[in-house]
Amino acid sequence: xxxxxxxxxxxxxxxxxxxxxxxxxxxxxxxxxxxxxxxxxxxxxxxxxxxxxxxxxxxxxxxxxxxxxxxxxxxxxxxxxxxxxxxxxxxxxxxxxxxxxxxxxxxxxxxxxxxxxxxxxxxxxxxxxxxxxxxxxxxxxxxxxxxxxxxxxxxxxxxxxxxxxxxxxxxxxxxxxxxxxxxxxxxxxxxxxxxxxxxxxxxxxxxxxxxxxxxxxxxxxxxxxxxxxxxxxxxxxxxxxxxxxxxxxxxxxxxxxxxxxxxxxxxxxxxxxxxxxxxxxxxxxxxxxxxxxxxxxxxxxxxxxxxxxxxxxxxxxxxxxxxxxxxxxxxxxxxxxxxxxxxxxxx
Amino acid sequence: xxxxxxxxxxxxxxxxxxxxxxxxxxxxxxxxxxxxxxxxxxxxxxxxxxxxxxxxxxxxxxxxxxxxxxxxxxxxxxxxxxxxxxxxxxxxxxxxxxxxxxxxxxxxxxxxxxxxxxxxxxxxxxxxxxxxxxxxxxxxxxxxxxxxxxxxxxxxxxxxxxxxxxxxxxxxxxxxxxxxxxxxxxxxxxxxxxxxxxxxxxxxxxxxxxxxxxxxxxxxxxxxxxxxxxxxxxxxxxxxxxxxxxxxxxxxxxxxxxxxxxxxxxxxxxxxxxxxxxxxxxxxxxxxxxxxxxxxxxxxxxxxxxx
Numbered sequence: 001x002x003x004x005x006x007x008x009x010x011x012x013x014x015x016x017x018x019x020x021x022x023x024x025x026x027x028x029x030x031x032x033x034x035x036x037x038x039x040x041x042x043x044x045x046x047x048x049x050x051x052x053x054x055x056x057x058x059x060x061x062x063x064x065x066x067x068x069x070x071x072x073x074x075x076x077x078x079x080x081x082x083x084x085x086x087x088x089x090x091x092x093x094x095x096x097x098x099x100x101x102x103x104x105x106x107x108x109x110x111x112x113x114x115x116x117x118x119x120x121x122x123x124x125x126x127x128x129x130x131x132x133x134x135x136x137x138x139x140x141x142x143x144x145x146x147x148x149x150x151x152x153x154x155x156x157x158x159x160x161x162x163x164x165x166x167x168x169x170x171x172x173x174x175x176x177x178x179x180x181x182x183x184x185x186x187x188x189x190x191x192x193x194x195x196x197x198x199x200x201x202x203x204x205x206x207x208x209x210x211x212x213x214x215x216x217x218x219x220x221x222x223x224x225x226x227x228x229x230x231x232x233x234x235x236x237x238x239x240x241x242x243x244x245x246x247x248x249x250x251x252x253x254x255x256x257x258x259x260x261x262x263x264x265x266x267x268x269x270x271x272x273x274x275x276x277x278x279x280x281x282x283x284x285x286x287x288x289x290x291x292x293x294x295x296x297x298x299x300x301x302x303x304x305x306x307x308x309x310x311x312x313x314x315x316x317x318x319x320x321x322x323x324x325x326x327x328x329x330x331x332x333x334x335x336x337x338x339x340x341x342x343x344x345x346x347x
Numbered sequence: 348x349x350x351x352x353x354x355x356x357x358x359x360x361x362x363x364x365x366x367x368x369x370x371x372x373x374x375x376x377x378x379x380x381x382x383x384x385x386x387x388x389x390x391x392x393x394x395x396x397x398x399x400x401x402x403x404x405x406x407x408x409x410x411x412x413x414x415x416x417x418x419x420x421x422x423x424x425x426x427x428x429x430x431x432x433x434x435x436x437x438x439x440x441x442x443x444x445x446x447x448x449x450x451x452x453x454x455x456x457x458x459x460x461x462x463x464x465x466x467x468x469x470x471x472x473x474x475x476x477x478x479x480x481x482x483x484x485x486x487x488x489x490x491x492x493x494x495x496x497x498x499x500x501x502x503x504x505x506x507x508x509x510x511x512x513x514x515x516x517x518x519x520x521x522x523x524x525x526x527x528x529x530x531x532x533x534x535x536x537x538x539x540x541x542x543x544x545x546x547x548x549x550x551x552x553x554x555x556x557x558x559x560x561x562x563x564x565x566x567x568x569x570x571x572x573x574x575x576x577x578x579x580x581x582x583x584x585x586x587x588x589x590x591x592x593x594x595x596x597x598x599x600x601x602x603x604x605x606x607x608x609x610x611x612x613x614x615x616x617x618x619x620x621x622x623x624x625x626x627x628x629x630x631x632x633x634x635x636x637x638x639x640x641x642x643x644x645x646x647x648x649x650x651x652x653x654x
Binding site: 055057061082083086087088089090091094095097099102103104105106107108116117120121152154165168169171 | 469470547548549551552553554555556557558559560566567570571644645646647
């Protein structure tokens with residue numbers, strides 16, 4: 001279990017006209033070599049900010065890493081100079097973005113865009129870079145790569161563009177690949193194709209993936225481990241099995257209950273009540289407490305630490321404290337847990 | 348591409364035809380006659396009118412004029428001793444075009460540079476300086492710069508000639524005065540576009556590839572930011588090339604702007620028409636040039652026009 005990336009107590013703030021927004025409030029996680037770690041959570045929970053900070057892609061003008069470390073290869077990425085960071089981006093760590101329609105440069109040919117990181121990081125000539133780029137296009141399943149190489153982004157469909165973005169990300173065989181909601185902007189059939197492609201690619205090339213999504217169905221499909229984020233913190237982390245079959249945090253329960261399910265007849269789709277916390281003035285206690293049906297007095301006063309459930313499974317909820325009353329997950333969660341299990345056995 | 352060009356040239360000719368016809372009739376609506384000198388008797392005026400065909404009904408005059416124009420004959424000036432209009436224009440168009448072209452070149456290059464730098468150093472003193480230059484250049488008319496420079500730089504310091512048109516050094520002050528406007532337009536547009544582009548997803552992707560600051564600005568951002576800027580600069584270029592009357596007057600440059608105004612004042616019909624044709628032709632030509640330039644900068648447009 002070699003750790004390739006370690007994030008420790010990361011704190012990130014944005015300086016806005018309204019004041020300091022504490023977007024990330026002490027996030028820690030490890031990425032193990034060869035695994036896919038999914039980060040899930042609703043909009044504004046800090047998923048993208050966390051991963052963008054690993055790449056140091058947050059706008060310099062108004063964001064600040066206030067504390068913590070991002071350890072990669074013995075270096076703290078949070079403290080690297082711009083120049084050093086340029087040597088890591090695209091080579092050791094690369095990223096797939098959310099919207100393929102806007103993430104390619106409209107005035108540069110696809111081939112050139114793929115060749116760029118290869119020439120930059122691998123010190124090879126144009127001919128070699130082109131060969132490698134064509135190979136990548138084939139790898140991500142783009143037909144007629146020679147012809148496609150000469151085309152511009154507008155001549156590609158959304159799904160094809162995302163394949164190109166993936167090809168760019170994989171150009172230098174990165175050790176860490178960050179996929180920031182890579183399927184959100186695509187329609188459902190293309191989503192499935194892209195997910196298949198990513199699973200397939202991970203087998204072929206040896207890379208660790210951080211997969212950001214708010215779609216739990218996707219998580220079950222691609223991830224080995226899951227980290228659930230809420231209000232700028234990780235509230236539960238564990239293997240996919242642990243988080244899906246034995247969720248401990250009420251927020252995770254809420255997420256699982258609000259998944260639409262085909263066989264849930266006559267059952268209103270659950271929605272977590274309330275709104276996400278205002279990180280301009282973060283709550284004193286557990287950020288989820290105001291929306292939590294199981295909240296106790298202490299939830300409003302003190303932030304829960306990470307309680308250990310197993311060696312790989314942790315959750316930040318006072319319900320796991322030895323003195324807390326025993327609480328069963330809601331019915332909807334139990335039903336889904338049962339269904340996951342039966343599906344698992346069916347496979 | 349060829350088909351597209353042919354199609355565009357046909358459109359250009361239609362545009363020219365419409366402009367020329369409209370100008371012809373508008374010009375005839377304006378009261379007055381080219382021959383209103385007090386020295387001329389009524390009889391003499393009548394003879395002159397007959398001589399130049401001005402006694403005929405306007406539609407006939409129009410047909411005659413068009414027929415000659417198609418053959419390349421723009422007629423003779425009433426005002427300048429019967430000089431052919433083509434000769435008159437070709438003498439005058441040189442200095443104006445030279446000044447305009449030079450001012451445009453200087454203005455665009457400096458303006459784009461200022462805009463790019465301002466965008467890259469957003470909200471720093473560099474940005475504020477660039478904004479200040481642009482606001483000054485846009486809000487103060489070029490003749491004020493022309494007058495000030497003429498007095499302080501030419502008369503007081505004696506670095507450049509005060510006026511006339513006798514060599515390259517004579518073009519420098521008028522060029523600076525004329526370039527202030529394109530500088531400010533280019534700088535403002537460029538800054539806005541550049542900031543827009545720098546915040547786009549594909550710039551983030553370029554950063555994520557490990558591209559350096561310089562590579563990102565030059566290879567990825569500049570070209571995309573140029574697209575809208577080209578639109579405004581095209582028509583501006585025509586305006587400058589066909590002369591800025593006041594600046595030409597201040598520096599006594601024998602340009603086309605000065606002549607255009609005097610021909611309107613004296614109802615010198617052939618010269619008015621000739622100048623209009625020249626301006627209109629230049630305008631449609633530059634428009635075509637801008638459209639072709641678009642295609643070079645932006646592949647999405649190239650395809651749409653090229654099929």
